[in-house]
Structures are given as C-alpha cells and as structure tokens.
Amino acid sequence: MRTVTVVGASLAGLHAARELRAQGFDGRLVIVGDEPHRPYDRPPLSKDFLTGRADEDQLALTDAEETAELDAEWLLGVRARGLDARGRTVLLDDGRTVSTDGVVVATGASARxxxxxxxxxxxxxxxxxxxxxxxxxxxxxxxxxxxxxxxxxxxxxxxxxxxxxxxxxxxxxxxxxxxxxxxxxxxxxxxxxxxxxxxxxxxxxxxxxxxxxxxxxxxxxxxxxxxxxxxxxxGIGATPNTAWLAGSALVLNDGVLCDDGCVTSLPRVVAVGDVARVGGTRAEHWTSATEQPRVAVANLLAGRTVECATAVPYFWSDQYGARLQFAGRRREGDTVRIVEGVVADGAPADDGFLALYERDGRTTAVLSVDRPRPFMRARRELVRAEREQPTGGQAQPTDKGVQPTGGRTRSAAL
Incomplete structure (x- = not known):
C-alpha cells in the first residue's frame, strides 16, 4: 500500500496513525477529521475541563514533535461523505476526493x-x-x-x-x-x-x-x-457515525461490523473505536480506542486477519470525588462478593470497596470504588485467567451479523 487514509481525527484515529508508522508503514498517511481540532482527550470534558481545572491546551493528544514524526496530511474541519471501494476513494463533503489503498474507519459516535x-x-x-x-x-x-x-x-x-x-x-x-x-x-x-x-x-x-x-x-x-x-x-448515549458509509458495501448494524481483528467486510478496510463492532461488541471506552488500533493496523498491513483483539473490557469513571473502575464481562446471574471494604445499608464506606463478580466458581468481572491498587491486582488476575481460557474461532462480519469462521484468515486487497 502506498496510501492509507484514517477517517476520524479521534483518539482511535490518532492511535491508528501512530501504529501505522510504528509498524513500518512509510507511505502517504492522510487523516480526515470533521472537527477543526487536532485529536484531543475527551474524558476530561465532563470533569476537569467543565469545572475549569483544565484548559484546552491540556487536552491536546499531540505536540509539534509528534506531528512532524507522523508526517501525515491533516484534512480537518471536513466530513467524509462516502467510501468508494471500487474506485479506492474517500469522498469528502467539500467535493475533494482522497485516493487510497487502505482505510481505517475511526469516525466515532455522536450524542443522541x-x-x-x-x-x-x-x-x-x-x-x-x-x-x-x-x-x-x-x-x-x-x-x-x-x-x-x-x-x-x-x-x-x-x-x-x-x-x-x-x-x-x-x-x-x-x-x-x-x-x-x-x-x-x-x-x-x-x-x-x-x-x-x-x-x-x-x-x-x-x-x-x-x-x-x-x-x-x-x-x-x-x-x-x-x-x-x-x-x-x-446524556442518553451515542450513535455510531456510519451514515457516510451507506452504500459502501460495508456491513452496518449499530456500528461497522468487524471480525475479532477489526477487519471489515470490505478488503483493506478496518474499523476501530466507538464506531467499530468488533466480534459482535461495540465498546465506547477509552481503552478500546487505544488498544484496538494495534491489532487493526497489523491486519491491515498483513492483508488478512493475523491477530485478534482479545483485551478484557475495562472502564473507569470519576464521580463526586470517587473513582469507579470496572473490568471484565458481567452477565445476568453472576453473583457479587465484596472482598475488600464495606458496603453498609446499600452505601459504600468512605474508603470504598472491591467487589468480584463470579460464575461457576470463576471470576468474570471486578468493580472497585476508591480501591485502585487492589483493583489493578484483581484486573491483572482476570486478564491472566482470560488468556488461559480456550478460545474459539475468529468472527467474520456478514449481513446477518458476526459469524464464526473457525480461525481462518481472510484476503484483503482494496
């Protein structure tokens, strides 16, 4: 590939651009963003930025040195309006077109x-x-x-x-x-x-x-x-930004459907972040946006699915001076056990607590309020146990959803 276009100047888009360079892509790199801003950190918007404890310069995710190292063409303040896979082209709202050999879809989501x-x-x-x-x-x-x-x-x-x-x-x-x-x-x-x-x-x-x-x-x-x-x-949730992909032959269903390696139904097109439904799940979390791009780019450059995104889901939230942290995959029927701290009369003690979700004698998820160190230990153990679990085949997007492929890899040439 001589040109790769990242559509979405988001956290996920920036990480994809970084991964392209880190994994050896030295061709033309184009980054398209509908906002006029360079990539910025969104979690502080509802917290430190809103209260005035952080200014806009503290939200920036890139500096002049990294911008130079990425050596990318930044097309900001313009929205993508179409993807022509046959013509290997990303169409922009202002009438311009970007000819490309590979595409990373990282257009995120919009507030409902x-x-x-x-x-x-x-x-x-x-x-x-x-x-x-x-x-x-x-x-x-x-x-x-x-x-x-x-x-x-x-x-x-x-x-x-x-x-x-x-x-x-x-x-x-x-x-x-x-x-x-x-x-x-x-x-x-x-x-x-x-x-x-x-x-x-x-x-x-x-x-x-x-x-x-x-x-x-x-x-x-x-x-x-x-x-x-x-x-x-x-604050009633978000809708993935996929309207611009209508008619592109990508499989869309509350996001861009991907296999377990962020590879879509179109050759040489991968998707990451809030817009991507990876292996049947769309996770609107900071960790997904930062971890998926490494796998997606590896598969894009390989031309087939050679790696899977297997990270254990993780998110955190800062509310009323307390930090909530959660990792794992909770399901209905899981039992909950408080292993550190106290919950009395339905309320956590001032120093918080650590809770484990369990099913069939196995820990499936962990939640903490103001117990960061015990949480990190429990999260590491959860990740270790997850890696030891037998894994099935990869998932491949179809018009009926994501179907198992038995671990086969796929050709991908735009």
Missing part, C-alpha cells in the same frame, strides 16, 4: 438528541465545542441543572455541576443508573454517590417534553411532574 433540544440552554456533551458552550453557560451564576441520563457522561457531568455550586437533578429512565454495566446490586450501591454529592436522583422516569419557547424552562416527565431548569444536559 431529544426532540426540542434546539432550545437555548439545552446541551449535549460529546465534543470540545459542546464542552466550551456548556462551560460558558455554567459560569453565569447559580443554575438549576437537569441532567437527562444517569450513565457515565450524565453522572460525571452532574458531579461537575454540583461541584460548581449548581442545583442538580438527574433523571434516569431505568430503575437505577448503570444497571446494564454493573447489575442491579452494584448499581444501587453506586447510585448513593449522587445523594452523597447533594444531587437529586429521579430513577424510573421518562421525559415527555422539554418546555420553553426560546430557552428551556423545565423538563416535563411522563408521570406529570415538571422539573424547573435553566440548563438541561442530555
């Missing part, structure tokens, strides 16, 4: 929105520009803030708003926030962090409408309640 979120005072938090707008609004004096969605972004944003002295309410449609990730028992424990931080949690409630004419004035719930609001933050 609610009807009526065009009102002033209604925000999502996904990009640097989102964070800029929200931070500016939160500096205008005390505000009544309603956060819709109690997931990680919602909880972290609520925590930051509370730290800034605002009155905060979190509305969560599920009976408890984070149930899909943590299970009901541990989700109930972590929900107490909201109350500990002085934030009102309204679980099991759905939003009927955002009220207001020019600016938002309240959030109407389906049970008839009306929550006054000066600022509304919508």
């Amino acid at each position: 929105r609610l009807p009526g979120d065009g009102l002033a005072g209604v925000h999502t938090l996904r990009t640097l520009d989102d964070a800029r707008a929200l931070r500016a609004e939160l500096t205008r004096g005390p505000r009544r803030v309603v956060v819709i969605g109690g997931g990680f972004i919602g909880a972290e944003t609520a925590s930051s708003c509370a730290a800034l002295g605002h009155t905060v309410t979190v509305v969560e449609a599920a009976p408890l926030p984070l149930v899909p990730q943590l299970g009901a028992e541990m989700a109930a424990v972590c929900a107490t962090l909201h109350r500990r931080g002085g934030v009102e949690l309204v679980p099991g409630a759905s939003v009927a409408a955002l009220r207001g004419t020019v600016a938002a004035t309240s959030v109407a719930l389906s049970d008839g309640r009306d929550l006054p609001a000066d600022v509304v933050i919508v």
Whole structure:
C-alpha cells in the first residue's frame, strides 16, 4: 500500500496513525477529521475541563514533535461523505476526493438528541465545542441543572455541576443508573454517590417534553411532574457515525461490523473505536480506542486477519470525588462478593470497596470504588485467567451479523 487514509481525527484515529508508522508503514498517511481540532482527550470534558481545572491546551493528544514524526496530511474541519471501494476513494463533503489503498474507519459516535433540544440552554456533551458552550453557560451564576441520563457522561457531568455550586437533578429512565454495566446490586450501591454529592436522583422516569419557547424552562416527565431548569444536559448515549458509509458495501448494524481483528467486510478496510463492532461488541471506552488500533493496523498491513483483539473490557469513571473502575464481562446471574471494604445499608464506606463478580466458581468481572491498587491486582488476575481460557474461532462480519469462521484468515486487497 502506498496510501492509507484514517477517517476520524479521534483518539482511535490518532492511535491508528501512530501504529501505522510504528509498524513500518512509510507511505502517504492522510487523516480526515470533521472537527477543526487536532485529536484531543475527551474524558476530561465532563470533569476537569467543565469545572475549569483544565484548559484546552491540556487536552491536546499531540505536540509539534509528534506531528512532524507522523508526517501525515491533516484534512480537518471536513466530513467524509462516502467510501468508494471500487474506485479506492474517500469522498469528502467539500467535493475533494482522497485516493487510497487502505482505510481505517475511526469516525466515532455522536450524542443522541431529544426532540426540542434546539432550545437555548439545552446541551449535549460529546465534543470540545459542546464542552466550551456548556462551560460558558455554567459560569453565569447559580443554575438549576437537569441532567437527562444517569450513565457515565450524565453522572460525571452532574458531579461537575454540583461541584460548581449548581442545583442538580438527574433523571434516569431505568430503575437505577448503570444497571446494564454493573447489575442491579452494584448499581444501587453506586447510585448513593449522587445523594452523597447533594444531587437529586429521579430513577424510573421518562421525559415527555422539554418546555420553553426560546430557552428551556423545565423538563416535563411522563408521570406529570415538571422539573424547573435553566440548563438541561442530555446524556442518553451515542450513535455510531456510519451514515457516510451507506452504500459502501460495508456491513452496518449499530456500528461497522468487524471480525475479532477489526477487519471489515470490505478488503483493506478496518474499523476501530466507538464506531467499530468488533466480534459482535461495540465498546465506547477509552481503552478500546487505544488498544484496538494495534491489532487493526497489523491486519491491515498483513492483508488478512493475523491477530485478534482479545483485551478484557475495562472502564473507569470519576464521580463526586470517587473513582469507579470496572473490568471484565458481567452477565445476568453472576453473583457479587465484596472482598475488600464495606458496603453498609446499600452505601459504600468512605474508603470504598472491591467487589468480584463470579460464575461457576470463576471470576468474570471486578468493580472497585476508591480501591485502585487492589483493583489493578484483581484486573491483572482476570486478564491472566482470560488468556488461559480456550478460545474459539475468529468472527467474520456478514449481513446477518458476526459469524464464526473457525480461525481462518481472510484476503484483503482494496
């Protein structure tokens, strides 16, 4: 390959570019990004950046020295609108085309929105520009803030708003926030962090409408309640950015379907990060964006699937002065055992706890609140045990999903 194009100037896209150079690709490297910014770190947007403890220069993921070493063509502030595999071309919104031999899809995801979120005072938090707008609004004096969605972004944003002295309410449609990730028992424990931080949690409630004419004035719930609001933050998940790939022959289903090595159904095209459904799973986590590119690039350069992404899922979240860390694959029916610390009356002690999820005598996942060292030991043990488990074949994308291939490799020539 003489040219490789990375579509998405994201964390995953940057890591893919780094891996291309580290793994010996010395050809033309093009990086396309729809935002005008060079790659930046997103996790601080809902935390230190929002509260003013970090500035934009601290978010940057590259410096002048690395930019020179990558020797890439940066096409920023322009959105990809199509992939022509037959013509080996990435089509851009401004009419330009990029001829290429290989493609890394790293276009990430966009925040889901609610009807009526065009009102002033209604925000999502996904990009640097989102964070800029929200931070500016939160500096205008005390505000009544309603956060819709109690997931990680919602909880972290609520925590930051509370730290800034605002009155905060979190509305969560599920009976408890984070149930899909943590299970009901541990989700109930972590929900107490909201109350500990002085934030009102309204679980099991759905939003009927955002009220207001020019600016938002309240959030109407389906049970008839009306929550006054000066600022509304919508944190109800994200949708993978795949619209530009429609008609490309890639298999799309809540992301770009890939085998276990991030290889797609099109030759010489791999996908990484929030947009990629790898081996049947799409994981919107920082670790996926940083670990998948090494495997994806190895397979892209090899022209077939020679490596699989086998990392144990891991994520963390900072809320109300506490750090939550989770690793593994929890399933319904797993039992939970507190092995360090104390959980009393459904609330963690001030010094946190460490919990193991278990099934058939085997640890499947580990959760900690403010127990980083014990957590890292348990995570290492989990990774070691995972590597010792027998593995099946790779997964290959099809129009019906991801099907096992029995470990065969695939040809890939765009």
